[in-house]
Amino acid sequence: MNIVKAISVLGSTGSIGTQTLQIAEEFPGHFRVVALSAGSNLSLLVQQIQRHQPEAVALADDSLLPELKERLGEVSSEEESFKLPNLFAGPEGLNTVASWDSAELVVTGIVGCAGLLPTLAAIKAGKDLALANKETLIAAGPVVIPELERTGSRLLPADSEHSAIFQCLQGTPWQENARLSTGVPTPGLRRIQLTASGGAFRDWSSEDLKNATIEDATSHPNWSMGRKITVDSATLMNKGLEVIEAHYLFGLDYDHIEIVIHPQSIIHSMIELADSSVLAQLGWPDMKLPILYCLSWPNRLETPWRRLSLAELGQLTFQSPDTKKYPCMQIAYSAGRAGGSMTAVLNAANEEAVSQFLQERIHFLDIPKLIEAACERHKSDHNIQPDLDEVLAVDKWSRMAVKEEVSRASNLIGKSDTAA
Amino acid sequence: MNIVKAISVLGSTGSIGTQTLQIAEEFPGHFRVVALSAGSNLSLLVQQIQRHQPEAVALADDSLLPELKERLGEVSSEEESFKLPNLFAGPEGLNTVASWDSAELVVTGIVGCAGLLPTLAAIKAGKDLALANKETLIAAGPVVIPELERTGSRLLPADSEHSAIFQCLQGTPWQENARLSTGVPTPGLRRIQLTASGGAFRDWSSEDLKNATIEDATSHPNWSMGRKITVDSATLMNKGLEVIEAHYLFGLDYDHIEIVIHPQSIIHSMIELADSSVLAQLGWPDMKLPILYCLSWPNRLETPWRRLSLAELGQLTFQSPDTKKYPCMQIAYSAGRAGGSMTAVLNAANEEAVSQFLQERIHFLDIPKLIEAACERHKSDHNIQPDLDEVLAVDKWSRMAVKEEVSRASNLIGKSDTAA
Numbered sequence: 001m002n003i004v005k006a007i008s009v010l011g012s013t014g015s016i017g018t019q020t021l022q023i024a025e026e027f028p029g030h031f032r033v034v035a036l037s038a039g040s041n042l043s044l045l046v047q048q049i050q051r052h053q054p055e056a057v058a059l060a061d062d063s064l065l066p067e068l069k070e071r072l073g074e075v076s077s078e079e080e081s082f083k084l085p086n087l088f089a090g091p092e093g094l095n096t097v098a099s100w101d102s103a104e105l106v107v108t109g110i111v112g113c114a115g116l117l118p119t120l121a122a123i124k125a126g127k128d129l130a131l132a133n134k135e136t137l138i139a140a141g142p143v144v145i146p147e148l149e150r151t152g153s154r155l156l157p158a159d160s161e162h163s164a165i166f167q168c169l170q171g172t173p174w175q176e177n178a179r180l181s182t183g184v185p186t187p188g189l190r191r192i193q194l195t196a197s198g199g200a201f202r203d204w205s206s207e208d209l210k211n212a213t214i215e216d217a218t219s220h221p222n223w224s225m226g227r228k229i230t231v232d233s234a235t236l237m238n239k240g241l242e243v244i245e246a247h248y249l250f251g252l253d254y255d256h257i258e259i260v261i262h263p264q265s266i267i268h269s270m271i272e273l274a275d276s277s278v279l280a281q282l283g284w285p286d287m288k289l290p291i292l293y294c295l296s297w298p299n300r301l302e303t304p305w306r307r308l309s310l311a312e313l314g315q316l317t318f319q320s321p322d323t324k325k326y327p328c329m330q331i332a333y334s335a336g337r338a339g340g341s342m343t344a345v346l347n348a349a350n351e352e353a354v355s356q357f358l359q360e361r362i363h364f365l366d367i368p369k370l371i372e373a374a375c376e377r378h379k380s381d382h383n384i385q386p387d388l389d390e391v392l393a394v395d396k397w398s399r400m401a402v403k404e405e406v407s408r409a410s411n412l413i414g415k416s417d418t419a420a
Numbered sequence: 421m422n423i424v425k426a427i428s429v430l431g432s433t434g435s436i437g438t439q440t441l442q443i444a445e446e447f448p449g450h451f452r453v454v455a456l457s458a459g460s461n462l463s464l465l466v467q468q469i470q471r472h473q474p475e476a477v478a479l480a481d482d483s484l485l486p487e488l489k490e491r492l493g494e495v496s497s498e499e500e501s502f503k504l505p506n507l508f509a510g511p512e513g514l515n516t517v518a519s520w521d522s523a524e525l526v527v528t529g530i531v532g533c534a535g536l537l538p539t540l541a542a543i544k545a546g547k548d549l550a551l552a553n554k555e556t557l558i559a560a561g562p563v564v565i566p567e568l569e570r571t572g573s574r575l576l577p578a579d580s581e582h583s584a585i586f587q588c589l590q591g592t593p594w595q596e597n598a599r600l601s602t603g604v605p606t607p608g609l610r611r612i613q614l615t616a617s618g619g620a621f622r623d624w625s626s627e628d629l630k631n632a633t634i635e636d637a638t639s640h641p642n643w644s645m646g647r648k649i650t651v652d653s654a655t656l657m658n659k660g661l662e663v664i665e666a667h668y669l670f671g672l673d674y675d676h677i678e679i680v681i682h683p684q685s686i687i688h689s690m691i692e693l694a695d696s697s698v699l700a701q702l703g704w705p706d707m708k709l710p711i712l713y714c715l716s717w718p719n720r721l722e723t724p725w726r727r728l729s730l731a732e733l734g735q736l737t738f739q740s741p742d743t744k745k746y747p748c749m750q751i752a753y754s755a756g757r758a759g760g761s762m763t764a765v766l767n768a769a770n771e772e773a774v775s776q777f778l779q780e781r782i783h784f785l786d787i788p789k790l791i792e793a794a795c796e797r798h799k800s801d802h803n804i805q806p807d808l809d810e811v812l813a814v815d816k817w818s819r820m821a822v823k824e825e826v827s828r829a830s831n832l833i834g835k836s837d838t839a840a
Contacts, residue, residue, distance in 0.1 A: 167697060168699065170592075171590030274721060275709060275712055275720045276703065276723050278702040278703055280701075280702055282690070289695060293697065301694065303695045305695075306696070314739065317734060317735045317736075318730035319734065
C-alpha cells in the first residue's frame with residue numbers, strides 16, 4: 001500500500017486519538033493528518049499540531065481558543081516552516097473538522113454523546129469512519145443507519161472485538177456486494193461470538209461481589225483502559241453494549257450474537273458461517289492493531305510489532321458467562337431487542353450509574369439495578385424510530401432518572417444498597 | 421448459492437470420495453455428480469452409480485471392467501429409469517474421467533502416485549480441483565505449478581489445515597488479484613501456522629518411543645483415518661508434508677511456515693498477516709467441512725452440522741513441537757528447502773518406510789532414519805526442475821532404496837534397530 005490516506009482525528013488527545021497519531025508517525029508516507037479536534041489538553045494538542053501540521057483544528061470548548069491561538073503564535077515565531085492551521089471551536093467547529101473536505105477517513109475518538117454530532121456530520125459528508133465512539137450506534141443506531149445508506153459512508157470498527165469480526169468477514173461473499181453496516185444480515189454469516197475477558201471480577205463468586213470496592217472494580221486483568229470502561233468490563237456491560245453495536249454493524253438479530261468468556265483476550269472475536277465453519281481473529285490485547293486496520297483497510301501494512309505466539313501462551317480458555325453474576329449483560333440484550341430509543345436509555349443510564357459508583361455514592365451491585373429501573377421507566381415513552389433530537393433528549397432524561405433514583409434512595413435510608 | 425456445480429470424483433470409494441458423495445446427497449440441487457472413478461470396490465461403486473447416475477465411470481483396473489458391466493446390466497434390467505454411464509478403464513480411463521467435459525470441479529481423492537496422473541489430466545483440461553491427493557504438490561510441485569499457470573486451473577485444498585489457511589486468506593487483498601497457487605508469495609501474508617494434534621505419541625517422552633508398537637502408532641487421539649496416515653501423524657511427517665504442500669499452495673518460503681502442537685485439533689490452522697494480525701479457522705475435527713468448502717467455494721452452504729462451542733470445550737492448548745522427538749519434521753523441512761525432485765524422494769521413502777513398519781519389518785524409530793538415508797543418497801541426482809518422467813522415476817527409486825536398506829540391515833544383523 002503506497003497510497004497516502006488523508007485522515008481527520010476527532011478527540012486527538014484521547015486514548016484512540018493519540019494512538020492514531022502514533023500510528024501516523026510510525027508509518028510515514030502512508031497517512032496525512034489533515035484535521036484534528038480536541039477537548040482541553042492544549043499542551044498535547046499544540047505538540048500534535050507542530051508534528052502533523054494539519055490544515056484544520058477545532059476545540060470543543062471555544063473559551064480555550066484564545067489560549068490556543070497564543071501558543072500557536074509562539075510556535076510560529078520560533079519555527080519558520082510552521083504553518084498555522086485553520087482554527088475552529090465549539091460544536092460547529094467540531095462538525096467542520098469532522099467533514100473537512102480533504103479528509104478521506106475520520107477517526108471518531110470523542111467519548112460520549114459529544115462525539116455523536118460530529119460523527120453524524122462526517123457521515124453526512126460521506127466520509128469513511130474509523131468508529132470508536134460507541135454512542136453513534138448504541139444511542140443513535142436508528143438515526144445513523146439510514147444516513148449511512150443515503151450517503152454511502154462506511155463504518156470501520158476501531159475496537160478490537162468488532163474489528164476482529166470485520167477482519168473475519170472480509171473473506172465472506174458479503175464483502176463483494178454489501179456495504180459495511182446497513183442493518184441487513186450479512187449473507188453467509190450465521191452467528192457472532194464476542195469474547196469477553198470477564199473483567200476484574202472474573203474469578204469472584206456472585207456472593208463475593210457484595211464486598212466489591214472501587215479499587216477492585218477498576219483494575220483490569222488484560223487491557224489498560226480508562227476507569228469507566230474498566231468498570232463496564234467488570235459488570236460485563238461493555239460486552240452488552242458491544243452486542244448492540246454488533247447488531248447495528250453486521251445486521252444479525254440478538255439471538256445470533258453471543259458472548260463467551262475468554263480470560264486471555266487473545267481471540268478478539270469470532271464469526272460462525274452458514275456451513276458451521278468458525279473464523280477468529282487473534283492478537284495481543286493492543287488497540288493499535290484494530291486502529292491500524294481501520295486506517296489501512298482494505299490493505300494491511302507491514303508492522304514490526306510483537307508476533308503472537310500461542311506456543312508461548314500455552315493455553316486459551318473459554319466459559320459461558322454467568323448471567324446471574326453479570327445481570328448487565330441480559331439488561332443490554334433486552335434493551336437491544338426493544339431497539340429504537342431504548343438502547344440510548346441503557347447507555348446513558350449505565351454511564352451515570354458508573355459515574356455514581358466511581359463517586360462512591362452507590363455500591364457496585366446497584367449499577368445494574370439503576371440501569372434496569374431507567375429502562376423500565378422508559379418503556380411507556382419508548383420510540384422504535386426516534387430522530388436525533390429524541391435520542392439526545394432521551395440520553396439526558398436517562399442520566400437524570402438515575403441521579404434522581406440515587407438521591408431518592410439515599411434520602412430514604414441514607415445508604416446505597418437499596419438504591420433500586 | 422443456487423448454482424448446480426458439476427463434479428467429477430476420482431477415487432469415489434475412498435475416504436474423500438465417499439464423503440464427497442455424501443455431501444452431494446446432503447445438499448440436493450447443489451451438486452451434480454457427472455463422473456466417478458474407483459479402484460476395486462465394485463459393490464460400493466455400483467451403489468454410487470445407481471444413486472448419482474454419472475455420465476462417465478472409470479475403473480483403475482481394466483480387468484474388473486467386465487464384472488462392472490455385468491452388474492450394471494443387472495441394475496439396468498431392474499430399474500427402468502437407470503441409464504448406463506460411459507465406461508472406461510485403466511490409466512487412460514482415469515484421465516478421461518478427470519478431464520470429463522461437463523465437470524467443473526474435479527475432486528482428486530486417489531491416494532499416492534496413481535492419483536498424480538489423472539490430477540494432472542484435470543489440470544491440463546483447465547478444471548478446478550478439490551485437492552486431496554498430496555503427491556500432486558509434494559512429489560510433482562515443480563511440474564504442476566507451471567501447468568496451473570498455463571491452464572488457469574485452480575487448486576482448492578481439501579484437507580483441513582490447508583482449507584483453514586485458504587478460508588482465512590479469502591479476506592486478504594490477495595484473493596482479488598492472484599490465483600490460488602502460483603508459487604508466488606501471497607501479498608499481505610507473512611506466515612502460516614499449521615496446527616498438529618501431536619499424534620499418538622504426543623504425551624510420550626522421546627525415551628519411551630523406543631518401546632512404541634504398531635498398536636501404539638496407529639491409534640490417533642482426534643481424527644479417524646487410515647493406518648498409514650495415522651503413523652504419519654505419530655511421526656509428525658504428515659505435518660512436514662503439509663508444510664511442503666503449503667509452500668506450493670501459498671508461495672511462502674519455509675522460514676515462514678511453522679508448526680504448532682494443538683492437541684484438541686480445533687484450530688485447523690492460522691495465518692499471520694503483514695500487520696501481525698492472526699486469522700484462524702476453527703471447527704470440530706471432521707473432513708466434511710473442508711470438502712464442502714471446496715465444492716461450494718467461493719460461497720458457503722447452510723449446514724445443520726454440530727456447532728462448535730468453545731465454552732463447552734473449555735480450553736485450547738498449544739506447544740512448540742519437539743524437534744528431537746519428531747525428526748521427520750526437520751527432514752521434511754530440509755527436503756522442502758532442497759526443492760525440485762527431493763520432496764518426491766521424501767514422500768516415497770516415507771510411504772515405503774511406514775509400510776515396512778506396518779509389516780513389522782522395522783521399528784518406529786527407524787522410519788526417520790530410512791527417509792533421511794534415501795534423501796541423502798538422492799543428493800547427487802537431485803534435480804531442481806524435474807519433469808514428470810523424472811518425478812515418477814525418482815518415486816520408484818526412493819521406494820526401492822528404502823527396501824534395499826531394510827534388507828541390507830536385516831541381512832547384516834538380523835534386527836531392525838540399526839536399519840539406517
